[in-house]
Amino acid sequence: MDAPDRLSISATGLTRAFRTGRGPVEAVRGIDLTVRAGEILGLLGPNGAGKTTTLRMLTTLLSPTGGTATVAGHDLARDPAGVRRRTGYVAQSGGVDPTVSVREELLTQARLYRLRKAEAAARLEELTLDLGLTGLLDRPCGALSGGQRRRLDLAMALTHRPEVLFLDEPTTGLDPGSRADLWDLLRRVRAEWGTTVVLTTHYLDEADALADRLVVVDRGAVVAEGTPAALKARHAGSPDASLQDAFLAITGRTAAPRESAPVAV
Amino acid sequence: MTPVPRLMSDTALVFGRYARQTLRSKMAVTFGMLMPLLYLLLYGPLLTDVPLGSSGSSWQILVPGLLLQLALFGAGFAGIGLLMEKQHGVIERMRVTPVSRLALLLGRVLRDAVLLTFQAGLLVLAAVAMGLRAPLPGVLIGFAFVALLAASLASLSYALAMKAPAPQAFAPVVNAVNLPAMLLSGLMLPMSLAPGWLDALSHLMPLRYPVDAVRAAFIGHYTAPAVLHGTLAAVALAAVSVTAGTRLFRAAGA
Numbered sequence: 001m002d003a004p005d006r007l008s009i010s011a012t013g014l015t016r017a018f019r020t021g022r023g024p025v026e027a028v029r030g031i032d033l034t035v036r037a038g039e040i041l042g043l044l045g046p047n048g049a050g051k052t053t054t055l056r057m058l059t060t061l062l063s064p065t066g067g068t069a070t071v072a073g074h075d076l077a078r079d080p081a082g083v084r085r086r087t088g089y090v091a092q093s094g095g096v097d098p099t100v101s102v103r104e105e106l107l108t109q110a111r112l113y114r115l116r117k118a119e120a121a122a123r124l125e126e127l128t129l130d131l132g133l134t135g136l137l138d139r140p141c142g143a144l145s146g147g148q149r150r151r152l153d154l155a156m157a158l159t160h161r162p163e164v165l166f167l168d169e170p171t172t173g174l175d176p177g178s179r180a181d182l183w184d185l186l187r188r189v190r191a192e193w194g195t196t197v198v199l200t201t202h203y204l205d206e207a208d209a210l211a212d213r214l215v216v217v218d219r220g221a222v223v224a225e226g227t228p229a230a231l232k233a234r235h236a237g238s239p240d241a242s243l244q245d246a247f248l249a250i251t252g253r254t255a256a257p258r259e260s261a262p263v264a265v
Numbered sequence: 266m267t268p269v270p271r272l273m274s275d276t277a278l279v280f281g282r283y284a285r286q287t288l289r290s291k292m293a294v295t296f297g298m299l300m301p302l303l304y305l306l307l308y309g310p311l312l313t314d315v316p317l318g319s320s321g322s323s324w325q326i327l328v329p330g331l332l333l334q335l336a337l338f339g340a341g342f343a344g345i346g347l348l349m350e351k352q353h354g355v356i357e358r359m360r361v362t363p364v365s366r367l368a369l370l371l372g373r374v375l376r377d378a379v380l381l382t383f384q385a386g387l388l389v390l391a392a393v394a395m396g397l398r399a400p401l402p403g404v405l406i407g408f409a410f411v412a413l414l415a416a417s418l419a420s421l422s423y424a425l426a427m428k429a430p431a432p433q434a435f436a437p438v439v440n441a442v443n444l445p446a447m448l449l450s451g452l453m454l455p456m457s458l459a460p461g462w463l464d465a466l467s468h469l470m471p472l473r474y475p476v477d478a479v480r481a482a483f484i485g486h487y488t489a490p491a492v493l494h495g496t497l498a499a500v501a502l503a504a505v506s507v508t509a510g511t512r513l514f515r516a517a518g519a
Contacts, residue, residue, distance in 0.1 A: 091358065096354075
């Protein structure tokens with residue numbers, strides 16, 4: 001291979017410590033991460049592993065206490081504004097005011113991303129069609145169903161056609177139909193615009209179906225990395241094994257007691 | 266675009282969003298001025314024949330206090346709206362856009378200053394009906410102080426809301442600051458009535474100087490030292506508050 005794939009994200013030793021009453025706690029301790037342009041990367045890990053903290057650093061919401069990263073061609077520390085212009089983020093909670101109308105939220109977000117008024121109006125039309133929000137524009141965001149809300153959150157994050165899209169547990173709480181819709185949507189976003197997608201999830205079937213590559217973090221560090229098939233082969237014995245078994249083996253939380261090893265003291 | 270016009274257009278954008286929010290909730294606008302209005306109607310008449318140790322009518326002493334009370338409580342609780350937005354993820358969604366961090370604060374604060382100045386206008390009209398007579402320039406100076414203090418106190422309130430670990434902690438903290446601020450600045454009665462130790466203590470409360478300044482303006486003493494001191498205190502407070510607020514919008518782990 002003579003030309004290496006273009007990288008959307010490259011992070012080295014990314015670290016974040018929080019001060020607590022009992023001294024500093026490292027939520028993320030030295031994560032190295034590379035994501036190729038146009039890749040869908042699944043970030044897995046138990047609760048509290050540091051997934052959200054990692055996303056919040058990569059989206060400039062939280063400054064790292066150590067390490068460096070380049071996101072969409074811009075240095076996280078030196079040019080956070082450049083990173084913001086080229087990335088989109090959907091937080092776990094979403095980000096719309098339930099009392100504000102869908103139209104106003106989409107237009108405001110477009111303007112916050114520095115689209116001109118006419119551009120913002122045109123983009124509103126496009127996103128409404130692309131994300132199936134027709135007929136919802138004049139409703140308050142609080143009146144939307146869970147699936148509609150997620151599509152709106154996604155539309156907000158795609159307003160400025162970002163190169164990299166970060167999603168924190170995008171399908172938590174959705175019914176199976178809405179989840180499948182969202183998967184299709186993300187695949188389409190990647191296929192049509194070449195958007196790089198980084199998402200965290202607790203649903204291993206989702207990770208298996210959607211992600212090209214998985215990174216498993218535990219206790220703030222990367223503990224495994226590879227395609228779903230490679231992880232299954234390496235950690236669960238066969239590429240056809242379940243991702244669940246591989247995940248449990250990687251994070252040391254074995255489900256069924258096979259040969260229960262004596263507890264080390 | 267160069268930084269300053271960009272900051273202004275960002276601020277206008279954020280201001281527009283929150284101004285529309287205010288226009289949607291007319292109830293909140295009305296109830297926001299209930300406290301000073303009740304003081305005006307039910308407390309003001311008690312003072313008309315009491316010697317207050319100052320020139321001018323009792324209304325010229327009380328109404329400046331009520332204007333700043335409006336700013337203190339109206340802006341002090343401004344952070345409540347931000348707490349709700351924080352819970353819905355609205356703040357983070359704005360902070361991942363390239364919009365200026367200062368504008369995220371200034372747009373909100375500007376809305377608060379405009380709203381509270383408007384309410385101050387209504388309050389003065391009600392006070393005129395009750396018997397207030399004051400020179401127009403003095404009243405306008407009073408509005409300027411309301412706007413400036415509203416901006417400062419709202420910035421602090423937003424800073425506190427960004428920082429508050431739990432929404433439940435917010436209101437008790439604001440009350441714990443506002444009540445001493447109200448009592449020690451002589452909002453209700455001028456500190457010239459106070460015993461020496463209390464008067465001395467009240468000089469440590471920054472809000473006292475603007476209160477004295479607006480009282481002087483309401484009796485037409487525009488060049489009194491009190492007006493200068495009040496202006497200095499209000500400007501210093503604004504500088505500190507806006508700086509603190511912006512820092513938190515930039516860095517807070519909200």
